[in-house]
Amino acid sequence: MPPLSAATRERVAEIASWHGFSATAAEVMLAAVARGRGAMAQFDHPEFGGSGQWMRGGMTMVGDMFNTALKARVEDLCADLSALVDSDPELTAPAPSAPSTGAGERALSGAWWPAGLLAPDSTGAQNDVRYAWFAATRRLAIERAGTVTLYDTLDHRIGGFSQQQSGTSSLSFTSQHGPVDVERLPVVDDARSGDGTRAADETQAATTSAVPTAASAAAGTDAPRAGHVHDVITAIERLAELRARGILSETEFAAKKAELLGRL
Numbered sequence: 001m002p003p004l005s006a007a008t009r010e011r012v013a014e015i016a017s018w019h020g021f022s023a024t025a026a027e028v029m030l031a032a033v034a035r036g037r038g039a040m041a042q043f044d045h046p047e048f049g050g051s052g053q054w055m056r057g058g059m060t061m062v063g064d065m066f067n068t069a070l071k072a073r074v075e076d077l078c079a080d081l082s083a084l085v086d087s088d089p090e091l092t093a094p095a096p097s098a099p100s101t102g103a104g105e106r107a108l109s110g111a112w113w114p115a116g117l118l119a120p121d122s123t124g125a126q127n128d129v130r131y132a133w134f135a136a137t138r139r140l141a142i143e144r145a146g147t148v149t150l151y152d153t154l155d156h157r158i159g160g161f162s163q164q165q166s167g168t169s170s171l172s173f174t175s176q177h178g179p180v181d182v183e184r185l186p187v188v189d190d191a192r193s194g195d196g197t198r199a200a201d202e203t204q205a206a207t208t209s210a211v212p213t214a215a216s217a218a219a220g221t222d223a224p225r226a227g228h229v230h231d232v233i234t235a236i237e238r239l240a241e242l243r244a245r246g247i248l249s250e251t252e253f254a255a256k257k258a259e260l261l262g263r264l
Contacts, residue, residue: 002090004030011084019077021047029074030081034092035121037135038085039157039176041078042122054078058174113141114150122158129171133158142171142182151185184245232260 004012004027016026025047032041033054044051049070050063060075085091113120113132117139120132132141133153140151140158156175171182236257243253 008084008088008091012081015077015080015084018080019073021073021077026077026081029077030084030091033078033081034085037092037121037157038082039174040122042124048074055174056082056176057178112143113148117141131171139188140173140182140185150188151182152188153185156180156185186245235260 009023009027012026012030013023016023021029025045028045029041029043029048032043036042039056041054042051043054048062049067052060052062052074054060054075056079060071060078062071062074064070111117111132112130113134117132117134117137120141121135123132124130128145130143134140135153135157138153138155140153142149142151156173156177158173158175172179173182174180239248239253239256239260242248243250248256
């Protein structure tokens with residue numbers, strides 16, 4: 001976050017006074033909210049009970065977990081600071097960089113996320129899963145059991161993550177659109193598809209594998225007409241799933257759908 005202007009400092013001090021916090025504490029919280037693009041904050045300050053987390057429309061946690069009055073004040077403070085961040089895009093701009101000495105690169109030398117991504121806007125870990133969100137490039141890196149998968153976060157402003165344990169653990173996050181299953185995001189790159197071809201492979205499979213080819217029909221191996229229609233419908237449904245996950249655009253979906261319908 002860049003240095004605050006005099007007007008912004010005055011505004012932050014005013015908001016702090018509404019909720020019984022010092023201006024200094026409120027500026028610390030503003031920086032945390034700005035890092036979370038107005039949707040979340042991970043903070044650590046004595047006036048907030050130590051370390052904690054706030055998510056817009058979600059859960060608020062403070063170090064003094066049984067102090068409900070403090071929790072409510074922190075929640076209200078974050079809500080007002082979030083509105084301030086939303087109204088002033090400069091607050092989420094990167095701070096001016098000092099001349100490079102290579103220290104930043106050394107600080108990231110142990111990063112577990114893919115090369116080419118700089119410092120994340122937020123990170124976290126739960127059980128055997130850890131994540132890093134890069135807001136500027138719309139990327140989300142998730143490491144599970146030693147395997148890193150990179151997702152496109154589309155227009156989501158990520159608030160917080162939750163992990164549910166079942167037969168297989170699922171990971172979801174909160175954004176301005178509500179709760180979102182991570183698996184519904186387009187995969188940009190992972191251990192199985194380092195060149196980013198996974199989406200193309202899925203589209204090709206949906207378009208071709210479910211529908212018998214003209215060659216097989218000529219050879220007499222095609223299914224009855226009713227079965228052929230069913231296969232086309234199944235393929236279109238698979239393409240619709242890819243569109244819903246953001247892997248296909250509306251235009252691409254329409255083109256593939258027309259291609260499949262043309263085979264009837």
